[in-house]
Amino acid sequence: MWGLTVTDLFYPVFVILVFLLTLIFIPRERYKHYLIYGLLVGGLGDIIVVTTFQNILGAMWFKNQGLFFVLRHHALSPVGWTFSVMIFLFFLPERRGFLYPYVPLWAAISVAYGYIVKNANLYDFQEWLFPIVAYLTFLAWWAFAAWFYLRTSNPESR
Numbered sequence: 001m002w003g004l005t006v007t008d009l010f011y012p013v014f015v016i017l018v019f020l021l022t023l024i025f026i027p028r029e030r031y032k033h034y035l036i037y038g039l040l041v042g043g044l045g046d047i048i049v050v051t052t053f054q055n056i057l058g059a060m061w062f063k064n065q066g067l068f069f070v071l072r073h074h075a076l077s078p079v080g081w082t083f084s085v086m087i088f089l090f091f092l093p094e095r096r097g098f099l100y101p102y103v104p105l106w107a108a109i110s111v112a113y114g115y116i117v118k119n120a121n122l123y124d125f126q127e128w129l130f131p132i133v134a135y136l137t138f139l140a141w142w143a144f145a146a147w148f149y150l151r152t153s154n155p156e157s158r
Helices: 006-025 026-058 075-091 096-119 127-152
Strands: 060-062 121-126
Touching: 006 075, 006 096, 026 075, 026 127, 075 096, 075 127, 096 127, 121 127
Parallel strands: none
Antiparallel strands: 060 121
């Protein structure tokens, strides 16, 4: 049709799908509550992690960004992380025993997603970064998201 490839469509389709999941699962009256955490921990977190690993350490880099190329970042990446964190926090288990496997599972899913983005030819990294350093980074990020949310959100709004 317009010569669009998987590389061109991957991030927009991912962002739309994750956004739709937030609309399906998160009740309207609680959406703003989760959106604020998604922006702070997901969107801003992505900018911090990408700036650290790409711009400072040179351990990763985005490729084939097309019109989404903004300040050496993929403009839709923070948006995708915003919605992903919203889903993560919405389904955050209340029981501590379930929380312990929940966070490492999301870290593993994040590593898998990193490989998928690499396979879509939108992202690449130094060999030392994946999977162990990336897994530990994602583990810390998701653990921080859970800790920050549980410490700062009102229990009645969860």
